[in-house]
Amino acid sequence: MSYNVEETEGGSLGEPRNADSDTEDAPPLSDEDVRLAATYVNDARNGNRGNFKTDPKSVRLYNLYNEPAFFWTSHMAVGALLSLVLFEDPAVPSIRLDYWITMCVELFCVCLIFSRLAHQGIFSSEKNFWRSKRRLPTLVILLLTLLDMALYVILSELGVTSVRFSRPLRPLLLLCMDRAKQLRGVFKNILLTLPDIITVLTLFLLSVAFFALMALKIFQNRQDLVYYSDGQPYMHNYLDNFFHLYVLVTTANFPDVMMPAFDYNPWFTLFFIIYLIICLYLFMSICLATIYNNFKEHLKEYVEDSVREKQNNLQLAFDILKVETEAGEEELLPRSRWMSLMRTVHPKRLDLEHSLLWDVLAGSNQTGYISKKEFFHVVNLLDMRVLDDKGREPEFQRWFPRCFRSRISRLVRKAVANRFFRYFIDLAVVANAVCIALDQDDAEWFFMVLFILEILLKFYVFGLKKFFRSAMNIFDFILIVAALVINVLELAWKSISNQSGALDFLLVLRLLRLVRLVYAIERFRIVLKTISSIxxxxxxxxxxxxxxxxxxxxxxxxxxxxxxxxxxxxxxxxxxxxxxxxxxxxxxxxxxxxxxxxxxxxxxxxxxxxxxxxxxxxxxxxxxxxxxxxxxxxxxxxxxxxxxxxxxxxxxxxxxxxxxxxxxxxxxxxEPAERKVSAVVRRITVMGLNEDESAYMDDIEEEEATEDDSEMAAADYVRGGRRPSIRFMLPRGGNKVEELLQKMYEIEREEDDNSF
Amino acid sequence: MSYNVEETEGGSLGEPRNADSDTEDAPPLSDEDVRLAATYVNDARNGNRGNFKTDPKSVRLYNLYNEPAFFWTSHMAVGALLSLVLFEDPAVPSIRLDYWITMCVELFCVCLIFSRLAHQGIFSSEKNFWRSKRRLPTLVILLLTLLDMALYVILSELGVTSVRFSRPLRPLLLLCMDRAKQLRGVFKNILLTLPDIITVLTLFLLSVAFFALMALKIFQNRQDLVYYSDGQPYMHNYLDNFFHLYVLVTTANFPDVMMPAFDYNPWFTLFFIIYLIICLYLFMSICLATIYNNFKEHLKEYVEDSVREKQNNLQLAFDILKVETEAGEEELLPRSRWMSLMRTVHPKRLDLEHSLLWDVLAGSNQTGYISKKEFFHVVNLLDMRVLDDKGREPEFQRWFPRCFRSRISRLVRKAVANRFFRYFIDLAVVANAVCIALDQDDAEWFFMVLFILEILLKFYVFGLKKFFRSAMNIFDFILIVAALVINVLELAWKSISNQSGALDFLLVLRLLRLVRLVYAIERFRIVLKTISSIxxxxxxxxxxxxxxxxxxxxxxxxxxxxxxxxxxxxxxxxxxxxxxxxxxxxxxxxxxxxxxxxxxxxxxxxxxxxxxxxxxxxxxxxxxxxxxxxxxxxxxxxxxxxxxxxxxxxxxxxxxxxxxxxxxxxxxxxEPAERKVSAVVRRITVMGLNEDESAYMDDIEEEEATEDDSEMAAADYVRGGRRPSIRFMLPRGGNKVEELLQKMYEIEREEDDNSF
Missing domain, CATH: 1.20.920 (Histone Acetyltransferase; Chain A)
Structure with missing residues (x-):
């Protein structure tokens, strides 16, 4: 932490030495090949299938296709198409638009989506372009929409009111979007679950039909004695019975539909109790079980597919970049090609960072080559944020180093990092909530100042970047800023009129601070973390x-x-x-x-x-x-x-x-701790390249202590005689769902264990 | 099937030859030891822990304790105690009894349960008798009940009305019963799940409390504008808000509690929608997930405990019966001791059956000894029903063999066993249901006769025993007999009065025949089988x-x-x-x-x-x-x-x-088919000793064919030159839940694979 910034930044100056040596290990690749490989790597990262032709023009078109600007334009078009329903008849009254305006927007959106499809058509490598599960439906929906629009215009000009039949199809375009892979996964899962669930539901509906017939037989001869409280006949019509009993399974009409029979003879309740036990408790549980069964199975297939696709892409990239050993036994990736690949994938990053990634992948292997298995970890590695020393130390240390290291400042920093400071703030939150509950609005300003002071102190001690890395801090910050704005507004408002009602709803947001307290308790935090990870x-x-x-x-x-x-x-x-x-x-x-x-x-x-x-x-x-x-x-x-x-x-x-x-x-x-983290993370930790974020709140005191002797203690990993200033931001706490899923089905597990 | 009955029955006459050889292989055991071993085997079968002293008197007392008569008496006492609530104040009006009557019954039941506890005290081997999780609670409940009764009598004699505080404790006696192991398992599971679920529920209740405060703040300033349709103030009291929002999570008051706010301003619905998404959809799902998680874990422990207990009992029995080989390497069970054990466990069975069991356990091993692993399968084997030829052939074949084998009879049998006969009957069931739905009561007699004829024909063709072995047949039979009785009663009733209403409910039972149809469809049958297996x-x-x-x-x-x-x-x-x-x-x-x-x-x-x-x-x-x-x-x-x-x-x-x-x-x-069945069943099948029940409906034609050449084809397993007439009734289709559970947790799986 105490390294001089200039010194470490100079690392990139020392780089040419490596760059020169690049030419030695393998013949350089053409730019086209590198771009193609980079495209495959990006596809692996984003989970795209990317069926594009491999000629340079198509590759460029494909990369253009995946440009955020193009990409978002088409997504916005779908969003605009969907939101048209707000303005079309029957519209939300205050924002109704004439039909020719919405028609124009619709036409424009349809054209945009169509152009996207055409773009795909140019670079696509598939022989049967329309075989794709997404393209043909998209085209059909677009054409139907055009037809529908034309018909509607003609008919409404003729004065005939007609139905816009293409409107219910619009959300299906959402399913056909490029990034809607998970959404499609769920729908596919629903479709695959249908056969099994239909069996159970048929059985269930047959039971309902059976009980409806029974109810008819039981009660139709007792119409004089059993009737609803408003005098209506009770259970006298088969179709009505069916509907009532179907509603009964949803429990929505429960005791009411039973009461006339109950009043007549308490033993008739048995009919309803048996019905509910069979149709509600048994069948509905079986429905859930069947769905869960199927879901689990299909989820597994989905995850396996994703992994396979990712590995295909990486394999393709590797095939371009590899060189074979002299014996022809092994395929390896030389360092020079790695560097040119990375420069294409991440043109904005420094070469130092690229070679750091290389070191992580290569590990103790100093041959200047990595194997395919090692290369396959590139996706995990690229997804990690990289941070240099500048980003890690508090801004104030950089701006006013002397002041920051002064005696008073040190005391303040210790105090803020102390857990009792946190307890004190938590107490203030409780007091604040009590004041709000008791309508003691005067106290609000006091708490306001206190919380603002807390945030400013944290800014000072931990630095802005570190502060805003914690979701909880961001949450706090937004609440305080919002409260400040509202309080000021309220003050201004009150001077104009006395009716502060309109701001009440926003004022209640203050109460959200209480969420902080829940987060402070370990047991609750685990549940909240799980929720936030999903x-x-x-x-x-x-x-x-x-x-x-x-x-x-x-x-x-x-x-x-x-x-x-x-x-x-x-x-x-x-x-x-x-x-x-x-x-x-x-x-x-x-x-x-x-x-x-x-x-x-x-x-x-x-x-x-x-x-x-x-x-x-x-x-x-x-x-x-x-x-x-x-x-x-x-x-x-x-x-x-x-x-x-x-x-x-x-x-x-x-x-x-x-x-x-x-x-x-x-x-x-x-599972044991070392299996919880992926192989890449383990390697980074071993090399001392991790930036442990979870500790930064409590450990400032220890940090102070280690700061002085860090030069002796550290140096786990040394590059070119110096510890590099770059650290990896390891994902904190909760894993991502996708990683969890892959872990669950033990995919790549073997590879993980073998390769490192 | 064509074996002569007398001939096979003679098998037991040939037995003494084996019985004589018993004395050769090991010194005989004393009666006490055999009885002790048999007690352990029975405990293993019933899943008892059986902490009894091993002296002969205690063993006899313990066996007496497990006698069905004693056993059921104590269970009836608990049942009677529980049913007292029907007669005590506040009683069901028509069957109210004076308090001294119920008191006497209660006292009697308490004494019975106490005597059972005392009985246990005599034979128990535990040093600290009251340490048991069941005995002390039982005693405390009994004593409290006595105290409560005394107090109540005294107070009511003094004219003071008092509360019978011991009554809510009664169902806890149910938990302390000997055979309530599964019930205790579920309660233990609930207790173990509590800590985790309490965390989630606390978080959930805090959320409700938080939203209640929010609702108070939002609506308390708008009491003039937002109110219930009956003019009541809306969300104006914190505790009421809490209750309303708690009810809202159960959805019971859903749109109603929202409507006043909705009428005032549609955007207020967002408050309720967000609340429901968080508290209903998220938290309630998490509750289920937490419970499922815990349940799965604890179920596993429960199953493991059961298996361990069973194996402990078998180990104890084996330790008594075993002899060591000369080298002292292996412990083995000699045949003679097996026979004496079985004679004590199943005194009513023939020796032939015992030696057949031995043959199954020993398999191809002809040394006259079985190993411990082989012995441990005894429980599975003893649970299987054994049937001799007499029980397998249709009764009519035995009573009128000539008539049964005549040409006409053969035709009838073929016709009944044909699947079109079943289709025809199914069609009749549908027609019957339609007639009932359309109130065509006259047709009922026709269908009645048809169904009775069907059952009689099945009796003739398959025999009574085989007929009543199928649950579906029993169901049919009961329905038909009930319908017959009802129809006759109705006829008698009508001649007396015209009001047939009282029988309507029972008449509807005819509709239950429709269940048959559902059973006839393969897809539905699987679901129904699962339901019936659980x-x-x-x-x-x-x-x-x-x-x-x-x-x-x-x-x-x-x-x-x-x-x-x-x-x-x-x-x-x-x-x-x-x-x-x-x-x-x-x-x-x-x-x-x-x-x-x-x-x-x-x-x-x-x-x-x-x-x-x-x-x-x-x-x-x-x-x-x-x-x-x-x-x-x-x-x-x-x-x-x-x-x-x-x-x-x-x-x-x-x-x-x-x-x-x-x-x-x-x-x-x-799983592959051969892993689905247990090792014992596999062995029995290999030896040709199984009676395949599932085939008996369809395969009569093939049976006819094989009947003639069975003497050539069979003889998989021959004992003393003859095929024994005894067959094992293998469990059909659905496994028992306990077996499934053990299979799930892969307990004994290894043993299964090694031993055979």
Missing amino acids: GRSLLTYGAVLFVFFYIFAIIGMEAFAGRITPEPFLTNRSQTRPITCGNPRLNGTQFAMNRYCNNNFNDILHSFVVLFELMVVNQWHVLAEGFVAVTHQAARIYFIIYHLLVVILVLNIFSAFILELFMLEYTVSK | GRSLLTYGAVLFVFFYIFAIIGMEAFAGRITPEPFLTNRSQTRPITCGNPRLNGTQFAMNRYCNNNFNDILHSFVVLFELMVVNQWHVLAEGFVAVTHQAARIYFIIYHLLVVILVLNIFSAFILELFMLEYTVSK
């Missing part, structure tokens, strides 16, 4: 739900939009006039009595809320019956299919995913 | 729930009995007078408006129904608020604890169990 994968499931929601929302809007309108806001509390949600057919229904008028399909936002409510399941039958009342009995089918697909299938797959990941974290945590 | 273990979970239900029901009855009474049965359909369930405090509550008066704790049966409703979760907050209204806010705690324990803990453990078993069935089904 966070990205949760987004994938969010996207899956989004696709289903979008499709069902559009269908729902076509079917139900405008049929239910919210009542004008009721200003009179004791309002007792019956509510009909703008549709006399709803008069007297449970839907209207529960005042569900806002649960409608009048625009996409309301639709999403309704679909979320349907996903939570409770009261879904009341919602369904409301929409049935304003349309037709057949509308029940929409709601039943939604339930089967989203609640039984997707949510159970989500549960299966969480289950599997927790099992995984658990299995990994039980 | 059937017994499901009973264990039923017992676990029973224990929880019982404890909560008794506490609930003490707290809430008599406070809510059902309204007199409403004869007028258009009844609109407000309902108060006999308690004016309920006036206007949701509980009364939904007519939930019958959901009360007035007797144990109603309590169980309410607790089941609470377990299904939907509307549980309405039930809870009803009981809160008639008592106190603190009653909410009862319902929340019930939800945490039963719904979150027990039901999730049940889900974990189902998941694990399905994973298991799946793993086993993927």
Whole structure:
């Protein structure tokens, strides 16, 4: 840590010596070959399949295709296409646009996506370009959209209202996007799970049908004695019975549907209890088990596929770069070609960094060559962040070294790094929360200043870069800045008007500080870490739900939009006039009595809320019956299919995913420590090139101590007589999900053990 | 199959030759030693730990202790004690008994259980008799019960009403029963899971508390604008908020609690959506994952413990019976001792059967000794049913051999065994169901006769024993007999009065025939087989729930009995007078408006129904608020604890169990066929001693063919020049759960592979 910065930076000056020696070990490769190899390495890193022709032009086109700018443009086009639904009829009222505006945007987006497809067509190496599982669907959707637009324009010019049939297809474009690999994986998993789950669901539906017949037989002769409290006949129609019993499995109507029978004869409850035990507790558990079974199996295949693809790409890159030993027995990669590869992959990094990576891969092997197995670790290595000394020491040390090392500063640093400082702040957070709960707004400014002071002190002691590397610190910082802005705004606001209500919602954000406390307790931290490590994968499931929601929302809007309108806001509390949600057919229904008028399909936002409510399941039958009342009995089918697909299938797959990941974290945590980390990380640690981030909060005192004798103690790894100033940022704590998955299925495990 | 019966029965006459040779191979053991060894073998079979002294008197006492008569008496005593709650105040109205009667029965039961404990005390070998995890609790419960009874009698004689505090402890006696090992296993599993799940639940409850505070802050300043439809203030009290949000995680009050905020401003729905995503979808999945994780781990320990105990018992038995080889290298079991052991274990079986078992264990090893490993398979072997020729051939063949073998009979048999016969019957079942659905009661007699004819034909062709060995046949038979009885009764009934309503419920049982059809389809049969193979273990979970239900029901009855009474049965359909369930405090509550008066704790049966409703979760907050209204806010705690324990803990453990078993069935089904069956079964099959039951329905035609040349083809295994007439009944299809579990954890797998 005490190395002079200039000295270590000079490392790159000493580099030419190595660069000169590059020419000795193997004939240099042409630029095209290096670029091709770099493309393969990048594909391996990003998990692309990349079926491109290998001629230089195609390679350049392919690299262009993967340029972030191009890449994001096409993704934005899909996003814009999807968000059009906000503005198209039935639109969110305040932002409705005329149809020719949305049409123009749509046309533009379709053209963009099409051009992307055409771009692919130029460099693609596949003989049958349209065989791909993604390209043909994309094209069909685009063409259907164009046809639909043309038809709609013609018909609406003729004054005929028509349905935009291509709109439910839009989210499928999301599936065809380049980076939606995980999303496609989940959908493939759903498709593969279908056959098994259909068997169980058929059996389940047969049971429901059977019990519906039984209920009919039991109660149809007792219509005089058993009836609903409003006098309606009880269980007198087979199709109604089926629907009631289906709803019963979701438990949404539970004691209510049983009560008339219970009032008549308590033993009739047995019918419902047996039904629930069989259809709810048994069949629904079996559904979850079947889905979990399938999910696990297919997840394994998915992970194996990804790994195979990655290795294929690396193999291709290696085949370009390799030289054979004289005996022809072994294929090796010479150092010179490594350097030129890295200069193409990471043109902005220093040569020093490239040769450091080489040293990590080569390890104790000083021949100037690495084997294929060693080369295959390049992906793990490239994904690690590299940091030099400048980035590691607190900024203030660099800017005011004398002041930073003064006696007072040292005391302050010790105090801030002490755990009691943390305890004190935690206590302040609790006190703050209590004040908020008791509406003691005056104290807020005091806490504000305290927390700002805390953050400033941390800036000083740990440095900005280090501070912002911890997610918890960023969270703290955002909260404080937001609170500061809000408090100032509130002050300004109050001087204008007295109504501070609009800011209440944001003020509550202060309460989020409490999350800090939870994070301070070890037992809780583990759970939170697991949650955060699966966070990205949760987004994938969010996207899956989004696709289903979008499709069902559009269908729902076509079917139900405008049929239910919210009542004008009721200003009179004791309002007792019956509510009909703008549709006399709803008069007297449970839907209207529960005042569900806002649960409608009048625009996409309301639709999403309704679909979320349907996903939570409770009261879904009341919602369904409301929409049935304003349309037709057949509308029940929409709601039943939604339930089967989203609640039984997707949510159970989500549960299966969480289950599997927790099992995984658990299995990994039980393994011996040295197996937990990958071979590359182990090597880096052995060489002393790691920057241990987890320790930086507590260990400033020890750091002080070691700082003075570091020159003696360190030097685990010396390059050119000097310890290089570059360190690897090892991933802290939680592994990434993908790594965990690969570990789970023990892929590459053998290789890991053999190669190092 | 064509062997002469007398001839094969003569096998036992040839036995003395072997019995004589017994004396040669080893000195005979004393009766006491053999009895001790037999006791150990029986313990291994039943999974008892059996800590008894090894002196002859204690062994005899221990065997007496395990006698079914003694055993069942004590179990009946516990059952009687538990069922007392039906008759004690608050009793089921029609069967209420005076308290001195129930007291006498209770005293008697307590004495019985105590005597059982004393019996144990005599033979027990444990130094610290009360250290056992079961005995001390049992004694404490018994003593508390006696104290409670004395107190209650004294107090009620003094005219003071008191609480029977020992009643909630009764179900714990169920846990202390001798055969309740699986039940104890589940409870132990629950206890071991607690620490982990408490971490997650604390985090979850903290989140709820946090969101409750947020809701308070958001809505308390908007009380003029946001309120419930009945004008009540919205989210204005912290404890109420907490309860509402807790209920929201169970989804029971979902869209309703959100609607006022939704009506005010649609963006407020985000608060609820975020809350549900975090607390419902994330935390509840994590709960399941944590429980599944723990469950799997502890299940493994449980299975390992069971296996270790079994092997300990077998080791002890073997140590008594063994002789050492001259070199002292190996310990072996001689044939003579095997025979005397078996005569004690199974005194009713023939010696021929014992020596057949020996042959299976010894296999090709003809030395007259078996090794320890071979001996350890004795438990699997003893659990198999053994059947001689007499039991295998159709009874009619034995009674009327000539008639059975006649030409017409042969035709009938072929026809019945043909698959088209089965299709025809299946078709009739469908037709029958349709007729029932359409109320065509006249057709019932026709189908009745058809199905009776079918059963009679099957009796004739397959024989009674074979017929009743299939669960599906028994099911058919019971349905038909029940239907016959009901139809006759109905006929008699109709001639007396016209009101056939009381029999409707039973008539519907006819519909159960439809289950047959499901069983006929291969895909469904697999699911049903899995369900039936876990059937017994499901009973264990039923017992676990029973224990929880019982404890909560008794506490609930003490707290809430008599406070809510059902309204007199409403004869007028258009009844609109407000309902108060006999308690004016309920006036206007949701509980009364939904007519939930019958959901009360007035007797144990109603309590169980309410607790089941609470377990299904939907509307549980309405039930809870009803009981809160008639008592106190603190009653909410009862319902929340019930939800945490039963719904979150027990039901999730049940889900974990189902998941694990399905994973298991799946793993086993993927293994190669020869690994699926145990070593013993493989051996039996190789020796041709198996009776393949699964084939008997379809293969009668082939059977006919092979019958004639069986004398040439068979003779896989010949004993004393003749094929023995005894066959083993191999378990069909589904393995037992315990075997599956042992297989899963690969216990004894190595041994299996080595020994044979």
